Amino acid sequence: MSENKAIQKESRQTPEHEPVYVPRVDIRETPDHFEVVVDMPGVDEKSVEATVHNRVLTIEGWSCPDRPDEYEALGQEFGCGRYRRDFTLPDSIASEHIQARVKHGVLAVTIPKKEEVKARKILVTG
Amino acid sequence: MMELMTIGPRSPWTIFDELESLQADMNRLLSTPEAPRQTRAVYPPLNAWSAPDGLIIDAELPGVEPSDVEISVDGDELELRGKVTTHEPAENEVVLRRERPSGEFQRTLQLPFRANTDAVKATFKNGILRVAVPRSEEEKPRKIAIESA
Helix, strand or coil, X not given: CHHHXXXXXXXXXXXXXXXXXXXXXXEEECCCEEEEEEECCCCCCCCEEEEEECCEEEEEEEECCCCCCCCXXXXXXXXXXXXXXXXXXXXXXXXXXXXXXXXXXXXXXXXXXXXXXXXXXXXXXX | CCEEEEECCCCCCCCCCHHHHHHHHHHHHHCECCECCCCCCCCCCEEEEEXXXXXXXXXXXXXXXXXXXXXXXXXXXXXXXXXXCCCCCCCCCEEEEECCCCEEEEEXXXXXXXXXXXXXXXXXXXXXXXXXXXXXXXXXXXXXXXXCC
């Protein structure tokens, strides 16, 4: 584990050698929020970050397969690397209320819309 | 004269079809922010680790519930099977983008040895499945002393 951390640290200092993966994403819109769901296998709450700056949502994460002690690599179809993807958000969102959670290597970001743009049902009276 | 003979691990072997693996690497290397990495022909992507006692296989399965994965080992064949369930949009939802794969998957690996099926163990962490497949006792490397007549 400590060896793994050392590798992470080293790789983070040399970003030019680090592959950057564009993670796959699903985006849904409901009357009161947007939901951005990102596949980032290997990340947990400590190795993923979501930031909003000037209406751009940036999602970043880091994952490195944990090499078991005393085993040799035989075949590798996925490796160490950084996930990164940017999204431009519409004006209508309440960026201070964005929430993010990660489970089973999937990051889900909930972006609420501002109160005034939420679709409302208007009660029609006779 | 005393002699030692080793019945040991078989010759080096490639667990994956090399072309498939190369294709996956290329897809990753070629992916840019404008073009999300392409759907690979093989799912899930795997890593394999080897030791004299057996193998460890890791599979990238983000968002998959552990209960939706079935692992079976029969002699020298390991099969991973399961399903990726994605959110079904509700009536008031609009899907703006859908890139994440969904559906059923199945992948079979030929092991370089007969496995000790009773001792296969699997764990799931952060969307990565790890399966430890020990070599069967009969196939473990052992030294045989040859007695002199």
